[in-house]
Amino acid sequence: MTNTARFIVGLAGILTVILSGNLFGDRLNELFLKAPGIDKVLHVVTYAAVVVVIHVLAGRLSLSANARAALAASAGGLLAIVDESAQRLVAARSVEQMDLVANAAGIILGWTAARRPRRWIAVAAVAFAVGAGTWVTWTTHVKLVEYTRGLEYERQHDFVRAREHFLRALDGGLQTAGLYNELAWSQIEAGVGRPHDAVEFAHRALQMKPGDVDILDTYGWALLHAGRTAEALEHLEKVYAAKPNMFCINYHLGAAHLASGDREKAAYHFKRQTERRGTREATLAQAALARLDAAGAGESR
Numbered sequence: 665m666t667n668t669a670r671f672i673v674g675l676a677g678i679l680t681v682i683l684s685g686n687l688f689g690d691r692l693n694e695l696f697l698k699a700p701g702i703d704k705v706l707h708v709v710t711y712a713a714v715v716v717v718i719h720v721l722a723g724r725l726s727l728s729a730n731a732r733a734a735l736a737a738s739a740g741g742l743l744a745i746v747d748e749s750a751q752r753l754v755a756a757r758s759v760e761q762m763d764l765v766a767n768a769a770g771i772i773l774g775w776t777a778a779r780r781p782r783r784w785i786a787v788a789a790v791a792f793a794v795g796a797g798t799w800v801t802w803t804t805h806v807k808l809v810e811y812t813r814g815l816e817y818e819r820q821h822d823f824v825r826a827r828e829h830f831l832r833a834l835d836g837g838l839q840t841a842g843l844y845n846e847l848a849w850s851q852i853e854a855g856v857g858r859p860h861d862a863v864e865f866a867h868r869a870l871q872m873k874p875g876d877v878d879i880l881d882t883y884g885w886a887l888l889h890a891g892r893t894a895e896a897l898e899h900l901e902k903v904y905a906a907k908p909n910m911f912c913i914n915y916h917l918g919a920a921h922l923a924s925g926d927r928e929k930a931a932y933h934f935k936r937q938t939e940r941r942g943t944r945e946a947t948l949a950q951a952a953l954a955r956l957d958a959a960g961a962g963e964s965r
Contacts (some may be wrong), residue, residue: 667724667725673719674721678714678743700808700809700811700812701802701808703763704801705797707766711770712771714743715736715739716774716778719735719774722736732778741768741771748763748767752787765799766797769797770797772793773794782867807838810836810838814850821853822857823850823851826854827851830843833846840872841868841870844866845866848862848863848865848883849882852886852889862889862890865886866879877907878907880902882922884897888900888919888920896920897924900916900920911943912945913935915937915946915952917929918922918932918949918952921933922952928957931956934949934950938953
């Protein structure tokens, strides 16, 4: 194998390692949400290391020191673009401009370590890269900290406090599909605010991620609470067809069918929901079934 072929194989290996991280999108998001901004630090470190490794791989190529460093930085930039583009295809990952800044900071650090330029150039490059990395990390932390607090309260089923933190995140400038979706969901579950606002929040989330089934479920649930039962049923049925094992879909469909006057279908979905033990919706479905039974007993007298 020629030196050029070894270099290309090495690049392919690095790209494979980078892209494999997207397979753990959900787990990575859990980590990032517990420590908002830490992902930007990882971006900086990752691409600094990538440039250094590529520079080592290029050591056997017939290139000058300047050319090898330039090749390493350019290849690192190309890999960063491919990585960010690939994230568009992964539902659990998203592309952010801040990621690109963090990647660029890492590439500059990697180039400095690989090329070892004159002291004043190295100092200026490191200062710029560290400054940029610190800025994107802090900015991301400030933007996400209220959102992550809202998620924690939501997991505790404290939807009133969750909604408060989501609104603060929105006021702080965060505008993502995830935030709009959680804001809509928490507002419905908390019973605070206007259902029509929840519909609007969910609609914005759906515009950002049109194919997201979870957001479509939130949208249908919000429509139901806004009194738009027929539309709610239409969207919730689509969710059920696409993701029949969603943890809450049977309860939502049961409530929608009940609102439309179809008690038989409502009872069917409520019963199915009670089989999903451990979910909050199973308890709610059990209570709904009890009310249906009581109403049926009352009518038979």
